[in-house]
Structure formats: structure tokens, C-alpha cells
Amino acid sequence: MNTLDLVMNVLLGLVMGTLGGLFGIGGGLVAIPALGVLFGLDQQLAQGTALVMVVPNVVLALWRYNQRNRIDPRNALLLSLSAFVFAWLASLYAVELQAERMRIAFIGFLVALAIYNLARLVMRNPTPSAELRYPWPWLGVLGSTAGALGGMFGVGGAVLAVPVLTNVFGAGQLVAQGLSLALALPSTGVTLFTYALHDHVDWAMGVPLAAGGLLSISWGVRLAHALPERVLRGLFCGFLLLCAVLLALR
Template sequence: MTLFSLSQLASWLLLGAGIGWFGGLFGIGGGVIAIPLMVIAFGMDQAMAQGTALVLMVPNLVIGWWRYQQRHAVNWVPAAIIAVSATVTTGLIAAWATRLDASVLGRLFAGFLGLMALYMLWQTRGSKPLPPEQPLRRRWVSLLGVAGGSSMGLFGIGGGLLAAPVLSGWLGQRQTVAQSLALALVAPSSAMALFTYAEAQRVDWQLGIPLAIGGMFTVSAGVALAHRLPERTMRIIFALMLLSTALWLGLVRH
């Protein structure tokens, strides 16, 4: 291995560490950062960027879920329902997404981020108190799993971006519990998405593996910080991060 390749490997490990930290902080696996970065900085087409980001996301999401469960264990019944419904849906949608035109998939991805950014900003407006925690209904959990799995299959991300605000806003769950259930959705479904994208030759393993290794060392630190921040602060930071990413991707694409 040459000096240049060692330097390149080190930069990829550091990049993965940064993405892993943010992924642990927000419970999203880092894909919302990694995919635009791969499109913009590495010149990948949208499907390849999504598949490669999944290499980073899968271990980060598993570690993040484990750490959240240690602090805020959730009932295994809704966790299992949301995991199974999301994983099955992800496999079906990902098989279709890998055959889409890259430019069409890219426009859909940018639009999805923009809509999620607007929703998160709307949700964090004003100073209303957070809703009290409520019991989860299995019907809504399964439907949320299908919706999140569709997003994971199509974009390689979004299950957590969709599930966490719905769980915390509409279904009355605390933010940390919502993120734990969101991770129960995205951890197995991301593995299914990675398998499907890999089968379609839409994964750059040479880049994805160093990013994944770097992220595994920092995701726990991000999770630990998440539990020291006020819940409303978490929501505001999450919304601003999502909006910045959507604007960055939109401006560079156009």
C-alpha cells in the first residue's frame, strides 16, 4: 500500500468517524449526511451513493439501537412489529429502486429531504409543551413500519427521519423512546436494503468499509451526548441539520 493510499484510508476513517458521531447523536445512522457527500464529493450516481452509505449505516444503526436500548428499553412487541413490517417492505421497494434512472432517483431524494426539513421545522415551532407519553397501538406501529421501510428501500435512508417525529409528535412518545423505536425500524431494514443494493452492484465496498469502521468508534459518543441534551434542543438541532443538508444538496445539484 502506498503512502497516498494510506493517507486516503486515514481520511476515509476520519470521515466515517464524523458521520458516525452525528448518526449516533440523531439516531439516523449517518446516511442523511453520507449520501449527499458521496454524490457531491465523490461523484457517485444516486443509487451507488445510497448503496455505499448503507455499508456505513448498518453497523452504526445496530450499535446505536443497542446503546439506546440500554438507556431506554422499549417493549419488544411494538419493536418487533415495526422491524418486521419495515424489513419486508424495504426488500420489495429496494429491488425496484435499483432499476430507477439515477437522475429521477436523485430528484426524488432531494425532494424527500426538503419535505422532511419543512416538516421538522413546522413541528419545532412555538413553545407548546411536549405531548404526554401515550400507549402505542399496534396498527399504527405496523403502518409506520411500512412507510419507513418504503423510504429505506427507495432512498437508503428516511425510516428514522420519518418514524422519530411521527412517534414523538403524533403518537406521544418521548424523543429518546421515539428514536429507539425508529432504530428498531431502520437497523434490520438497512441490512435488507444493503443486501438488495449489493445484489444490484450498487455498492462501493472499498469506500464504504473504511467509513463504517471509522463510524463504529464514534457512534456511542454521539448517543451519549444525545441523552445529555434537552429534548426540545434535540428537535431543533435535528431540524436545522436536515434543512442544511437538503439545501446543500439542492444547490449543488442545480
């Protein structure tokens, strides 16, 4: 990789990190469509390369979050273990799929995620409580589902976990975000490991993307705090649909 390519990848990482911080998704949902549309990477290679940026972002976010808001270790452990196991199993399945089928499945995932977030604009959120509404073993079901989703698509586990924890389990937003980070760390780590073993990671591209993302994700977070939540959610839905259309036309 020459110097120009290195600089361009870092700049692209800056853009992805900013969007990831803005939408609270760590950059992965931004990176995967961009790598497929702009660079022509097949679906598995795009997902594996995006994970190189996602994993350090999750580590940094979890460390900073736990400094300010202590995460319940019992709940976090159950979510982490179940997510790890099912992410590993799903990633083993994903790396063997035909790339075109994976691309179509990912497009469907983006559309479903956009529809769900649009529905949340009109849904009434329950009043958060200090205790989770359901017994803690049910967190294993959530961890398994979110882990499998992350293992399949490289991202998406935390995107599913946060609304489920707030709308179903009755957790507050801060509690939900902390637990989702605890879920995401082992699942994204084992998924990256699996993709790397099957040569579905472009490290020369992924490392500069990760560097740019780490430098810029805080900018997106600050911008997100300056915008109304409904505006953010609407922008996020529009972005997901745009990515789905571009991938479908590729």
C-alpha cells in the same frame, strides 16, 4: 485502494459519524450527499455505500439502547416485520431506477424533510404517555411507510418514525427512539443486501467509512446533549437544505 485513500475514507467517516451523532441520523443522510458531491458517485451507488456505514451504527445503537431502556417486543416485532417487507420491495424498485431520477427524488426528500422539521419548531408536542395512543396494529402502517422510505433512499425510515411516534402515537422520546431503531435494523439490512446484489455498493470505500463512523458517533451524541434542541433542529434543517442545493448543482 492505497494507504492515503484508506486514511482519507476513515477521516471522512469520522466527520460523518460525528454529524450523524449530532443530528441523530446515524450518518446516512450525511454520507449520501457527500459521496455524490465529493466523489461523483451516482445516486444508487452513494446510497448503497452509505448503508455500509449505517447498518453497524444501527446495530450498535440498538444494542446499547436496549441495555438501558427495554423495548416493548410486541410493538418492535410488528414495526420490524412490516418495515422489512416494504423496505425489500422498495429497494428492488429503487435499484432499477435511472440514477438521475433517483437523485432528483432524493433532493425532494431532503427538502420535504427540512420543511417538516422547520414546522416542528412551532408545533406543540403532545404530552407523552406510558401507553401508545392508537392500537398496536396501526404500528404496521407506520412500519410499512417508514420501511418503504428507507428502502427507496437507503435512509429516512427512522427519521420519519420518531416524530410520528411522538406526535401521533403520543410516545415519549425514549420510547420512540427505541422503536425506531428496532424498525431501522431489518429495513436497512435488507436494503443493503439488495443494493449489494445489484452492484450498487463500493465496499472498499464503505468499510473505512463505517470504521470511522463507529469511532466518532459518540462524539456527536455528546455534542448534541450540550446544545439546545431548537438550535439542533435549526442546524439540521440548514444542513439538509445545503445538501439539497449541492446535489442540485452537481
